[in-house]
Amino acid sequence: xxxxxxxxxxxxxxxxxxxxxxxxxxxxxxxxxxxxxxxxxxxxxxxxxxxxxxxxxxxxxxxxxxxxxxxxxxxxxxxxxxxxxxxxxxxxxxxxxxxxxxxxxxxxxxxxxxxxxxxxxxxxxxxxxxxxxxxxxxxxxxxxxxxxxxxxxxxxxxxxxxxxxxxxxxxxxxxxxxxxxxxxxxxxxxxx
Numbered sequence: 001x002x003x004x005x006x007x008x009x010x011x012x013x014x015x016x017x018x019x020x021x022x023x024x025x026x027x028x029x030x031x032x033x034x035x036x037x038x039x040x041x042x043x044x045x046x047x048x049x050x051x052x053x054x055x056x057x058x059x060x061x062x063x064x065x066x067x068x069x070x071x072x073x074x075x076x077x078x079x080x081x082x083x084x085x086x087x088x089x090x091x092x093x094x095x096x097x098x099x100x101x102x103x104x105x106x107x108x109x110x111x112x113x114x115x116x117x118x119x120x121x122x123x124x125x126x127x128x129x130x131x132x133x134x135x136x137x138x139x140x141x142x143x144x145x146x147x148x149x150x151x152x153x154x155x156x157x158x159x160x161x162x163x164x165x166x167x168x169x170x171x172x173x174x175x176x177x178x179x180x181x182x183x184x185x186x187x188x189x190x191x192x
Contacts, residue, residue: 003138003139003140004137004138004139004140004161004162004163004164005163005164005166006028006032006101006103006163006164006166006167006168007166007168007169009137009140009143009161009163010032010033010036010072010099010101010161010163011036012140012143012147013099013137013143013146013147013150013159013161014036014070014072014099014147014150015147015151017033017036017037017040017042017043018037018040018042019068019151020042020067020068020069020070020097021042021044021060021064021067021068021069021070021187021188022037022042022043022044022069022070022071022072023044023046023053023056023057023060023069023070023071023072024043024044024045024046024053024071024072024073025046025050025052025053025071025072025073025074025077025078026046026047026048026049026050026053026074026077026107026108027074027076027077027107027108027168028074028101028103028107028167028168029053029072029073029074029077029101029168030045030046030047031168031169031170031171032072032101032168032169033045033072034169034171035168035169035171039171041183041184041186041187042184042187043184044056044180044181044184045180047177047180048177050076050077050080050108051077051078051080051081051084052081053071053072053073053077053078054071054073054078054081054084054085054088054098055081055084055087055088056071057069057070057071057096057098058084058087058088058091058093058096061093061095061096062091062093064095064188065093065095066095067095068095068097068150068151069093069095069096069097070097070098070099070150071096071097071098071099072099072101073098073099073100073101074100074101074102074103074107075100075101075102075103075104075105075114075115075116075122076105076106076107076108076109076114077108078100078122079114079115079116079120079122082122082125085125085126085129085130085131085158086129086130088129088131088156089126089129089130089131089156090130091156092130092131092155092156093156094153094154094155094156096156096157097149097150097151097153097156097157097158097159098126098156098157098158098159099150099159099161100122100158100159100160100161101161101163102116102122102160102161102162102163103163103164103165103166104116104117104165105117105165107168111165121136121160122160123135123136123158123160126158126160131155131156131157131158132155133149133153133155133156133157133158134157134158134159134160135149135157135158135159135160136159136160136162137159137160137161137162138162146159146161
């Protein structure tokens with residue numbers, strides 16, 4: 001069993017969430033981020049767009065090159081669009097970091113075991129896609145190094161955060177896609 005507890009490891013890895021524009025994927029990662037930021041204006045949580053978080057983050061990184069962009073997704077969601085890693089590696093924006101919270105479960109569809117609970121390693125897939133700044137974190141002693149990477153990398157970075165299969169925080173986030181979009185756009189200064 002993994003030594004890292006999800007509810008402790010995600011906040012410890014991210015640190016101050018206000019330092020980023022955050023795209024959060026579905027299920028657990030959206031709850032992780034919403035609980036950490038109290039559904040903050042700098043966060044756009046996806047709803048019903050499984051596999052889209054990494055590519056949304058890429059688009060945001062290109063549109064906002066002076067801001068640090070953080071994608072927080074889960075293993076199940078990233079497996080749905082693992083090809084996005086190849087596109088991201090080829091574009092390689094320096095302001096983009098991806099955290100994959102890997103609990104080995106498909107949290108959106110009933111907590112079935114995902115491929116990462118077997119032999120699939122998403123960090124190796126990211127490396128094979130061409131992302132050069134990669135860390136796999138399995139112990140709390142590695143969190144500081146991962147936090148530094150997502151904040152200071154001069155190339156796209158990828159952190160695979162291996163956590164136990166416990167549930168994410170029980171946070172009731174805003175599930176209104178249009179409301180979230182408008183709040184995020186206002187935060188960016190696009191609706192003024």
